[in-house]
Amino acid sequence: MTPTIGVFDSGFGGLTVLRALLARLPQARFAFLGDTARLPYGSKSRRTIARYAAQSAQFLVREQGAEFLVIACNTASALALDAIQGAVPVPVLGVIEPGAEAARAASRTGDVLVIATDATVQSHAYSAACRAQGMRVLEKACPLLVPLVEEGWTEHPVTAEVIRIYLDELTADAAAQGLNPDTLVLGCTHYPLLRPLLERVIAVEVPGGMRVIDSAEAVADAAARQFGVRISTGGRDALSVAAEGRELGTQTDTSPGLRCFATDSVEKFERLGSRFLDRQVGTVELVDLGG
């Protein structure tokens, strides 16, 4: 019996995490839930977010049989990881700890920058996680990046200019605080689509460059390590399957072991989702979680 990994986001940005998981654990089955009826979580109180996230996690575990959960949502990871872990009897991974750990592994100076949405920055979850790893950290909210990605302007001159402005502000603030950052964490599930452009802007604008850490990749690596050994895959352990999956890479165009769910209008999910997943999302099933 192939195990199911439940992946949860308030919207569909978390499909970048699912993409990274599919590449590492191609033998697993996946159930993705976007709680689109109640997004954005970022403007809501911690109590409300915890309630929504717990309901979503319970749907994936009880209705879809998920044996592992990945919270592919920075806001829910920041504000509701404990609540989710208390609501379901399966292992749960958030997106923030693995991002901080990957930054720690990548950084030589120990000083890192984090870009994210306003809500994630205000939670200071990345700051806390990075400091717990012994790093110094500066976070910046970049509220224009999500709408630019959703507009499809991932290689647009306007987006390059916006990135340049945000990066200039961030590196100037870092210098003013005496930091010497060599690593930039993408603290939003939309940002992996901007990675090629971001790296080109960094190459021009930041003397010495910067390592870019993608939280989506980081949490998928952590999931492959943590869940992989417990995923039975016909006698082989999951890590070898994962390695094989990476070699197969993007040859997989369809994912028979994937079901996608959303709590409200699925049209935008289906329309934009394939860009995030890097393959067809297929039919998105509508579910009602109440509230």
Place this chain on the structure above:
Amino acid sequence: MTPTIGVFDSGFGGLTVLRALLARLPQARFAFLGDTARLPYGSKSRRTIARYAAQSAQFLVREQGAEFLVIACNTASALALDAIQGAVPVPVLGVIEPGAEAARAASRTGDVLVIATDATVQSHAYSAACRAQGMRVLEKACPLLVPLVEEGWTEHPVTAEVIRIYLDELTADAAAQGLNPDTLVLGCTHYPLLRPLLERVIAVEVPGGMRVIDSAEAVADAAARQFGVRISTGGRDALSVAAEGRELGTQTDTSPGLRCFATDSVEKFERLGSRFLDRQVGTVELVDLGG
């Protein structure tokens, strides 16, 4: 007894409508509700939006004693005006009809362009209202403009470039369809903050120029006409008071007759609201509408 006008939006963009109302009806009392816990309405189903909007309208009428309602929200006006009118026993004005009527009064060619959010465009409410006035119309979703306004980049070169790109696409599409538009309707309550920049871009990019119709101004004019004569103002009719209000203009820095409410975290409302209202918002009171 001074009457109270209730003004409702899913967020705080509708404060531009409140600003226009305050200028025209300075003697009235106002209660503004932003249903921030449940925004954005645009991604939700018609039935859900109708339920949320009716609850919000009932709060303004039952709890705040509003005798008139202005729906300062394009999505709610497009999808829930009937539901709101059925839910409360007071006159209700939406933002779309007045915008279409103002466009009809301004346009010589009878061909108009509408820019709005994705949700408003998909509702085709402006198209229907403009066609009912005998006009030909082309709508365009401009999803980057709201985040640019909320970032405070209302005079920024990036915003000018985004406006230029959107306007070029829109006028090219209009030409391809044989339209000869001379009027542009701002179909989103955030856009009045971009009006100066928009008009400068139009002056450069659009041969012959275009009249800009601000739906916030249009609905406030309609409210002054429709509610004004029924608003008792010490023996004078409301229109003369309104004219006086316009003369006094921006001299009024405080609004003792104004209360603002929101259904979730009030911080962003208080922080950004004064830009939309063009004066201090003051304390925003938190209310719980359930759901």
